[in-house]
Amino acid sequence: MKPLVVLDRIFKEHRLGGQAVQALARVSMEIHRGEFVAVTGPSGSGKSTLLSILGCLDRPSRGDYLLDGEKILQLPRRRLAELRNRRIGFVFQSFNLLPDLTALENVGLPLFYRHERLRNAAARARMALEQVGLSGRTDHSPAQLSGGEQQRVAIARAIVNDPDLLLADEPTGALDTATRDMILALLVKLNRIGLTVLLVTHDSEVAAHAQRTIRLRDGQIVGDSGMAIGQRHSISLEAVR
Amino acid sequence: MRSLSYILFAVRSLRAHLMRSMLAVIGIIIGIAAVSVVVALAEGARAEVSRQIASLGSNLLLVQPGAQVTQGVRRPAGSSLSLTAGDAVAVAREVPEVVIAAPFVGDQETVISGDTNWSTLLAGVTPNFFDARGWTPAEGQLFRTEQVASAAKVAVIGRTLARELFHGGEALGQFVRIGRTSYAVIGVLAEKGQDFTGRDQDDVMFIPLSSAKKFTIGRAQANPDAVHTILVKTESADTMGEAGSWISRVLRQRHKIAEGKPDDFRVQNLVQIAHTRDKTYRQFTLLVSALAGISLLVGGIGVMNIMLIAVSERTNEIGVRLVVGACPADIRRQFLLEAILLCGIGGLLGLATGYVGARVIPLALGWPVEFNEAMAVIALACSTLIGIAFGFLPAERAARLEPSVALRHSG
Numbered sequence: 001m002k003p004l005v006v007l008d009r010i011f012k013e014h015r016l017g018g019q020a021v022q023a024l025a026r027v028s029m030e031i032h033r034g035e036f037v038a039v040t041g042p043s044g045s046g047k048s049t050l051l052s053i054l055g056c057l058d059r060p061s062r063g064d065y066l067l068d069g070e071k072i073l074q075l076p077r078r079r080l081a082e083l084r085n086r087r088i089g090f091v092f093q094s095f096n097l098l099p100d101l102t103a104l105e106n107v108g109l110p111l112f113y114r115h116e117r118l119r120n121a122a123a124r125a126r127m128a129l130e131q132v133g134l135s136g137r138t139d140h141s142p143a144q145l146s147g148g149e150q151q152r153v154a155i156a157r158a159i160v161n162d163p164d165l166l167l168a169d170e171p172t173g174a175l176d177t178a179t180r181d182m183i184l185a186l187l188v189k190l191n192r193i194g195l196t197v198l199l200v201t202h203d204s205e206v207a208a209h210a211q212r213t214i215r216l217r218d219g220q221i222v223g224d225s226g227m228a229i230g231q232r233h234s235i236s237l238e239a240v241r
Numbered sequence: 242m243r244s245l246s247y248i249l250f251a252v253r254s255l256r257a258h259l260m261r262s263m264l265a266v267i268g269i270i271i272g273i274a275a276v277s278v279v280v281a282l283a284e285g286a287r288a289e290v291s292r293q294i295a296s297l298g299s300n301l302l303l304v305q306p307g308a309q310v311t312q313g314v315r316r317p318a319g320s321s322l323s324l325t326a327g328d329a330v331a332v333a334r335e336v337p338e339v340v341i342a343a344p345f346v347g348d349q350e351t352v353i354s355g356d357t358n359w360s361t362l363l364a365g366v367t368p369n370f371f372d373a374r375g376w377t378p379a380e381g382q383l384f385r386t387e388q389v390a391s392a393a394k395v396a397v398i399g400r401t402l403a404r405e406l407f408h409g410g411e412a413l414g415q416f417v418r419i420g421r422t423s424y425a426v427i428g429v430l431a432e433k434g435q436d437f438t439g440r441d442q443d444d445v446m447f448i449p450l451s452s453a454k455k456f457t458i459g460r461a462q463a464n465p466d467a468v469h470t471i472l473v474k475t476e477s478a479d480t481m482g483e484a485g486s487w488i489s490r491v492l493r494q495r496h497k498i499a500e501g502k503p504d505d506f507r508v509q510n511l512v513q514i515a516h517t518r519d520k521t522y523r524q525f526t527l528l529v530s531a532l533a534g535i536s537l538l539v540g541g542i543g544v545m546n547i548m549l550i551a552v553s554e555r556t557n558e559i560g561v562r563l564v565v566g567a568c569p570a571d572i573r574r575q576f577l578l579e580a581i582l583l584c585g586i587g588g589l590l591g592l593a594t595g596y597v598g599a600r601v602i603p604l605a606l607g608w609p610v611e612f613n614e615a616m617a618v619i620a621l622a623c624s625t626l627i628g629i630a631f632g633f634l635p636a637e638r639a640a641r642l643e644p645s646v647a648l649r650h651s652g
């Protein structure tokens with residue numbers, strides 16, 4: 001089966017006041033549909049940068065990124081927005097909900113940007129909230145919700161468009177252990193029903209829930225537990241080049 | 242449906258930052274209020290002037306004693322008494338373009354009825370004066386040539402005078418007194434309103450020219466035969482210029498003015514004077530409008546300022562919207578719409594303020610004001626345009642943000 005994600009020798013430099021910071025160097029990997037991948041590494045190792053690139057929030061400085069076979073590098077901003085909208089769900093440590101909108105409206109936001117009709121959107125947003133166990137909180141504003149509930153709203157927003165790939169950047173970083181476990185259980189459940197999940201964490205207990213762990217250091221992959229067939233294949237490919 | 246949701250989004254975020262939105266909008270409110278009041282005043286003045294021009298009657302020339310303009314100083318009309326009723330007759334007879342030449346004397350006098358008195362313009366005229374103005378009585382009748390010949394003690398009064406003397410009671414048949422002479426009121430003129438100098442044309446009492454000379458005005462004059470004005474009606478508007486110069490020639494001859502010496506009278510075209518006033522007023526309006534427009538511009542800059550602050554404060558929100566799939570055009574539209582809405586609301590409030598101002602000004606200052614729907618529509622269109630013009634830069638800045646950069650702002 002064709003991999004969902006192919007990164008081929010990705011480099012990413014951030015410019016900070018005229019100085020270039022090498023955030024990713026020669027990162028290559030493949031992710032297949034249905035995988036649950038944990039990305040770990042010390043702070044500053046490039047995990048968030050990797051997720052930004054996978055999530056089409058940022059473009060690599062060099063290298064190829066194929067999302068379901070489509071080359072991302074040359075796509076216009078408009079098309080990137082469309083990809084973020086339809087194929088990718090994003091969950092952050094700080095939830096990133098819009099404070100002026102209710103839970104239901106926050107969840108419906110991606111549908112609004114794909115021009116879904118209002119009634120349809122409301123129904124789908126309600127279903128997504130149900131999936132994360134929050135059907136009773138539709139009209140609450142984020143401020144009225146606990147951290148765990150806010151993160152569940154964020155997850156509902158990430159899955160409302162039925163994405164191919166869920167990207168989570170330290171989603172449990174701001175939560176206590178009980179809530180953390182609940183969020184993790186939710187992500188595992190979503191993965192069981194077919195969602196591909198890529199989760200950044202430096203909590204080894206969280207990483208233990210994943211089938212595969214990728215280790216980053218100084219912008220490079222220093223370990224990949226799930227050297228699956230596809231992965232070996234890509235390495236051999238690289239050798240051929 | 243979709244645009245409705247965009248508008249709702251905009252309304253909500255404006256409401257969420259209510260204080261800031263109000264501050265942003267104050268400049269627009271003031272600007273639009275100023276513009277609409279100025280335009281309402283200008284419209285009112287223009288309407289007034291055209292009403293006055295209409296009320297002047299067509300094809301009228303005014304001949305008054307005194308030099309035209311001497312070294313820039315105009316002597317008050319009637320300061321020398323060089324015109325006579327005979328001049329009026331001569332003008333009517335000798336200038337073919339002249340249809341009517343009506344002599345007029347006038348003075349401010351106190352009129353008494355019972356225990357009420359009122360200071361009004363007492364005018365002595367001949368019946369053809371009413372013909373020249375096209376005035377007809379609303380009640381009763383005008384005096385006739387025989388009554389002028391016999392210096393009858395009869396009066397035709399204006400509406401204001403009738404109201405002041407008789408307090409809404411019957412005026413016809415009543416007697417009014419000036420000095421020791423009583424006049425029977427035989428007619429009340431239809432309402433005329435103000436003339437172009439702002440004088441109330443209904444605050445007047447007309448008596449026969451002969452009576453005025455015999456009992457009041459003429460007695461006080463050095464030359465009892467003098468008249469203060471000759472009102473001339475020409476046969477058409479086209480012949481007014483020609484009639485004017487013929488009148489001058491006739492009068493110079495009659496007054497025996499030597500070649501090269503200045504006239505001792507002046508011929509004025511009332512409509513022309515009114516038009517000149519109108520033009521001056523229009524230039525003034527333009528100037529004030531420009532000032533009001535500048536205040537609107539300042540208001541627009543205020544909105545731009547607030548929108549720029551909003552964009553930088555809401556960078557994280559923009560990032561979140563981009564993450565869930567908003568494209569740059571969506572972001573641009575959102576902020577542009579907010580600016581337009583802000584200015585539109587400001588425009589509405591400004592218009593309301595202007596409307597109230599336009600109601601109050603005539604009461605407080607007595608200036609005519611005309612507030613119409615077309616103006617309201619233009620004012621709203623203006624404020625919307627300002628929203629587009631000054632919302633464009635902030636919206637563009639918001640739309641240019643890269644998602645990863647925007648997100649790094651903690652919200």
Ligand SMILES: Nc1ncnc2c1ncn2[C@@H]1O[C@H](COP(=O)(O)OP(=O)(O)O)[C@@H](O)[C@H]1O
Pocket residue numbers: 014015016021022023041042043044045046047048049050646649
């Ligand atoms: N937008 C940016 N501008 C400049 N430097 C950045 C930016 N984003 C990340 N970096 C730098 O790139 C490196 C990797 O950052 P990041 O991907 O956030 O690492 P992690 O998420 O693993 O902590 C760090 O040195 C960080 O300071």
Ligand SMILES: [Mg+2]
Pocket residue numbers: 047048049
């Ligand atoms: Mg990070």
